[in-house]
Amino acid sequence: MPTACNVVVLISGSGSNLQALIDSLQPGVSPARIRAVICNRADAYGVERARNAGIDIRVLDHTQYDGREAFDGALIQAIDAFEPHLVVLAGFMRILTPGFVRHYAGRLLNIHPSLLPRHKGLHTHQRALEAGDREHGCSVHFVTEELDGGPLVVQAVVPVQSDDTPESLARRVHIQEHQVYPMAVHWFAEGRLQLVEQGAMLDGSLLPSTGQIIRA
Structure with missing residues (x-):
């Protein structure tokens, strides 16, 4: 595992779990570093939480893509631009395609x-x-x-x-x-x-x- 573990967080809503991650994974406390937050809704409050923490934000509106496969393909490109070691689903309200899940096998966590x-x-x-x-x-x-x-x-x-x-x-x-x-x-x-x-x-x-x- 590298000294710094690049984390990309996917959200759809208020981002309370994102905030918990921001508050807990501080430099010097954890090697985890939140490189980016990606959201499928521009009006989600979690986007504001990321902005307040100085974290890179990408918004991908799933309604602008021709189906689930097209959206997940764009999502993979957006995530991989940040070279993640771990992708964290924090209230991301999308059912992911098998291809997406396989792409991040062993480095994709969810909370339910x-x-x-x-x-x-x-x-x-x-x-x-x-x-x-x-x-x-x-x-x-x-x-x-x-x-x-x-x-x-x-x-x-x-x-x-x-x-x-x-x-x-x-x-x-x-x-x-x-x-x-x-x-x-x-x-x-x-x-x-x-x-x-x-x-x-x-x-x-x-x-x-x-x-x-x-x-x-």
């Missing part, structure tokens, strides 16, 4: 607001409550061609309270997201975390199928 493999997809907090789950949380995982299905790195678990609403549960999960995502990126930047054929490996040992578990 549930304890995978439970509640893949959207509306996870509402679904957790409807299912009567006693625990909920978030998962950092390597991205593969299976939607929300790549090898898990770390999961943060929060108890579901009897009076929880989707909004109150989401707030507590977000707090944990902002802790574990920078942690996983830092592990990768230090060369401690990697994807191998058998799964995710941390410090030379295969992680369990659940990833590392952290309880709030």
Whole structure:
């Protein structure tokens, strides 16, 4: 792993996980360096967060491309211009093509607001409550061609309270997201975390199928 680990962050919205990464991955603290933020929506507040941090920004409006393959091809060109060692999905609301995922195999991370493999997809907090789950949380995982299905790195678990609403549960999960995502990126930047054929490996040992578990 190089001394500096170039990171490109993809966003679509408010960028709260981006802000957590900006705040946590400071020079002298982590070898991870956010080289660029790429967004598919010009009005996303995350663009302003990147601008305030002095980070290069690229906006690629997916509606201006003739289909998913064309957009992902342009996205790859934009990302690769920054020579990334790691690409981080931080609320990037696009389903990526298999070709894109293969291009960044082993260096593409995502965070999902549930304890995978439970509640893949959207509306996870509402679904957790409807299912009567006693625990909920978030998962950092390597991205593969299976939607929300790549090898898990770390999961943060929060108890579901009897009076929880989707909004109150989401707030507590977000707090944990902002802790574990920078942690996983830092592990990768230090060369401690990697994807191998058998799964995710941390410090030379295969992680369990659940990833590392952290309880709030």
